[in-house]
Amino acid sequence: QSTCVGIGGDPVNGTGFIECLAAFQADEQTEAIVMIGEIGGNAEQEAAAWAAENVTKPIVGFVAGATAPPGKRMGHAGAIISGGKGTAEEKFAAFEAAGIACAKDPSELGAVLLESLKAAGLR
Numbered sequence: 001q002s003t004c005v006g007i008g009g010d011p012v013n014g015t016g017f018i019e020c021l022a023a024f025q026a027d028e029q030t031e032a033i034v035m036i037g038e039i040g041g042n043a044e045q046e047a048a049a050w051a052a053e054n055v056t057k058p059i060v061g062f063v064a065g066a067t068a069p070p071g072k073r074m075g076h077a078g079a080i081i082s083g084g085k086g087t088a089e090e091k092f093a094a095f096e097a098a099g100i101a102c103a104k105d106p107s108e109l110g111a112v113l114l115e116s117l118k119a120a121g122l123r
Helices: 017-026 043-054 088-097 106-119
Strands: 033-038 059-064
Touching: 017 033, 017 043, 033 043, 033 106, 043 059, 043 088, 059 088, 059 106
Parallel strands: 033 059
Antiparallel strands: none
């Protein structure tokens, strides 16, 4: 691991996914990126669309909160599905459309990352 960044899910944050993806793309020590999002908002979808056009390194994605019921607050103000928007399914679909390999369970992240590295000829 070269770097780990925790963005948080609050409505107002400093550095976002896109800025982190740009930094990891530019970092010579970074071979691949693991992006973990959560339900609510649309930052993950925006980052996936940006990554599809700007990132050449393998990305593995996971979305926390897939089992949360709509409208239920999960942990903090940012992690709530509002009006049917920001669901885990929408985020996974955006990741897949952008060519981001998805782990549907956090325990799968390592295996999905290894497969992505192998597919890219990095292992």
